[in-house]
Amino acid sequence: MYVTIASVLDEKGNETVQTVDADITVARVASMMATQGIGAVPVMVDGRLAGIFTERDALMRVLGRDLDPTATPMGAVMTKDPVTASPATSVEAALTLMSQHRCRHLPVVGADGALVGLVSVGDLTVAHLRAYQQVDVMAAGVRRLLPHGRFTGIVDLTRLVVSSLRRVRRT
């Protein structure tokens, strides 16, 4: 009854995952990510997965270090040896990995070591919510999350959801 990464990839339409080589410049990859509306791209060396480049890497390692994007290769700023999932991994196990490693994307690697896809925290969240139909616990207003009506930085939507869930279960 587990929803697996394989079914999430199927639902995404089985499109071929967009990858780049480690010697391509940041400028080219950034422009590709911008035009294709993608948030992360697996980086390959000799046809094998070697890293991933994300919006976060663009912020922290390129803009944050004021590097010249037209002169910086992917290999210098990618996240090396990223955490991966397999097609048989459950959605929840994949979310656990993302949570533990504080990442929003997981390359999906088959038993033969070949890259078969990429899943995002958004993909997995949608898949999980769909599978568990947790719509009924979300009717509460977000006001409850804002202590004393003051700005307190980032307020976590998920805490409200979990507290609603607990309340529903108790009654």
Add this chain to the structure above:
Amino acid sequence: MAPSETVAAAVARMKEKNIGSLIVKEGESVVGILTERDLLVRVLAAGRPLSLPVAEVMTSGPFCLSPETTVGQAMSVVTDVRIRHLPVVEENRLVGMVSIRDLGDWLVANFQEERERLAMAARLRQGF
């Protein structure tokens, strides 16, 4: 962050605080949000300099919630429109921010709870 501050200052703040977005305010009013995505698309990919004011690269008039917005509606915006940060505004005043940031954490915690509940139900069934 004010719209007149530079992108370089915004990047430094996001790096230092390890956050993925900043609310841009003019006085008390929310006028925009600056996200990792904005920086990738409108600065890095566009080859524009870090000396630009934030106003030129932020997302103006971002999706905002009211405190009365339901979590379900907020969740739909986050998952359908695929945005990760939603300012919460009341009478034009910023009162908070709702984020998908830890949704994964919650789903995992919740799933473990669900699994324990199912295991308990199975034990009960065996008892009968």
